[in-house]
Amino acid sequence: MLAAALLMTGMALAQIYLPPAPPPPAQYGRVVLDSHAVRSPGAVVFDHWLHRSKFTCRLCHVDIGFAMTANGTGITQESIRKGYHCGACHDGKRVVEGNVVFAACVSDQYVPACDRCHAAVKRGVRKYDYQSYTARYPKTNFGVDWMTAEEHGLIRPADELAGFVPAKPRMPVRGDFDIAAGVNWVRPVQFSHHKHAVWNGCELCHPEIFATARKSAVQYTMFSNIEGHHCGACHLKVAFPLNNCAMCHTRAPMWAQQ
Amino acid sequence: MNRRLRAIVVVCLLTGFMGPGTVFCTSQNGAQSTSPPATQTPAREAWQREFDRICSRTQEAMSFSEEDLASLVQRCDALAPQIEKLDETRRKVYLGRLHMCRGLYAYVLESKRNPKK
Numbered sequence: 001m002l003a004a005a006l007l008m009t010g011m012a013l014a015q016i017y018l019p020p021a022p023p024p025p026a027q028y029g030r031v032v033l034d035s036h037a038v039r040s041p042g043a044v045v046f047d048h049w050l051h052r053s054k055f056t057c058r059l060c061h062v063d064i065g066f067a068m069t070a071n072g073t074g075i076t077q078e079s080i081r082k083g084y085h086c087g088a089c090h091d092g093k094r095v096v097e098g099n100v101v102f103a104a105c106v107s108d109q110y111v112p113a114c115d116r117c118h119a120a121v122k123r124g125v126r127k128y129d130y131q132s133y134t135a136r137y138p139k140t141n142f143g144v145d146w147m148t149a150e151e152h153g154l155i156r157p158a159d160e161l162a163g164f165v166p167a168k169p170r171m172p173v174r175g176d177f178d179i180a181a182g183v184n185w186v187r188p189v190q191f192s193h194h195k196h197a198v199w200n201g202c203e204l205c206h207p208e209i210f211a212t213a214r215k216s217a218v219q220y221t222m223f224s225n226i227e228g229h230h231c232g233a234c235h236l237k238v239a240f241p242l243n244n245c246a247m248c249h250t251r252a253p254m255w256a257q258q
Numbered sequence: 259m260n261r262r263l264r265a266i267v268v269v270c271l272l273t274g275f276m277g278p279g280t281v282f283c284t285s286q287n288g289a290q291s292t293s294p295p296a297t298q299t300p301a302r303e304a305w306q307r308e309f310d311r312i313c314s315r316t317q318e319a320m321s322f323s324e325e326d327l328a329s330l331v332q333r334c335d336a337l338a339p340q341i342e343k344l345d346e347t348r349r350k351v352y353l354g355r356l357h358m359c360r361g362l363y364a365y366v367l368e369s370k371r372n373p374k375k
Contacts, residue, residue, distance in 0.1 A: 062355065062358060063355070064351075065350070065351040065352075065354050065355055067354065073350075074346075074347075074350045076347070078347060079347040079350075079351075082347055082348075084347050084348070084351050085351075165310070165313075165314065166310045166314050167314075168314050168315075168316075168317050169315075169317055169318060170317070171317040171318075172317075172318070172320070172321065174320075201316060201317065202316055202317065202319055202320075202362050202366075203316050203358040203359060203361065203362040204358075206361070206362055206365045206366075207361045207362070207364070207365040208358070208361065211365075212365075212368070
């Protein structure tokens with residue numbers, strides 16, 4: 001009893017954090033959008049693994065305007081038909097990777113095509129499934145290793161959408177840097193500013209997620225990450241999960257031989 | 259460079275001279291190409307052109323002077339009331355994006371005025 005109490009106290013003092021176990025890779029990053037409208041053909045199931053293989057985070061969450069919080073976007077059939085939100089691409093005209101992107105929400109009546117997106121609790125209606133779609137991508141224990149996939153040229157996420165926003169100048173490469181860990185037994189995080197900036201741009205993270213540029217004012221910890229703030233804003237939901245410690249704490253822990 | 263990639267590059271280079279609304283080639287890391295709808299893109303309204311001028315420069319924010327950044331923040335503030343008058347969909351989309359642009363410029367301005375301590 002005493003040993004258990006000491007162990008728990010020790011863990012608390014040592015700040016050992018246990019992020020929640022992520023869902024299976026096929027479901028990781030899944031967003032279910034349900035308007036609860038009477039005439040809706042059911043909730044939309046959006047899987048990030050499909051779209052993130054084709055587009056940067058920035059394109060959808062900045063340029064197209066998909067909020068990163070639930071119920072923050074206000075997607076409607078009308079907005080899609082006007083060419084916003086899903087309709088920015090899903091208009092039956094735009095070509096991505098040589099394929100015409102199907103038009104979404106074009107019919108007022110239910111048609112089987114509705115089920116491509118409105119797929120909640122329906123079986124066998126999706127065109128793509130995780131296993132076959134991601135078969136050629138490198139994996140970790142937590143799903144697709146998107147960074148390696150991009151490095152190997154297996155994915156080339158588009159960062160701009162013609163006709164929707166004007167082309168932007170190429171972003172200068174930002175320097176990578178170390179972030180000191182809050183505890184002395186963990187090596188610093190090697191933060192790739194370059195990698196994050198290429199996929200996210202600047203305004204997806206600053207100032208919404210990382211609110212201040214003053215180093216002394218930044219108070220993010222693994223606790224705040226696990227609560228969904230700071231790194232956890234993405235790395236609990238879509239980007240590789242916090243459980244994959246070595247992706248950020250790339251160097252061995254203090255107790256391990258260097 | 260394989261043949262397919264070379265062909266894409268050639269097409270991109272050629273169409274790059276044809277102005278906006280033809281074929282788009284992304285600028286990040288050889289990212290894939292997407293083509294716009296075949297229909298002609300409607301002329302952009304005055305507020306939208308100003309929006310594009312302001313918010314298409316976020317990638318360069320770190321290279322701007324304090325004066326430039328302060329000016330961009332002011333222009334964001336001046337543009338917001340015009341976007342407020344739009345229909346609900348456009349208001350939601352563009353106000354959100356303007357909020358992000360303004361936030362970034364203000365953030366970088368703060369970082370320049372208060373260097374890291």
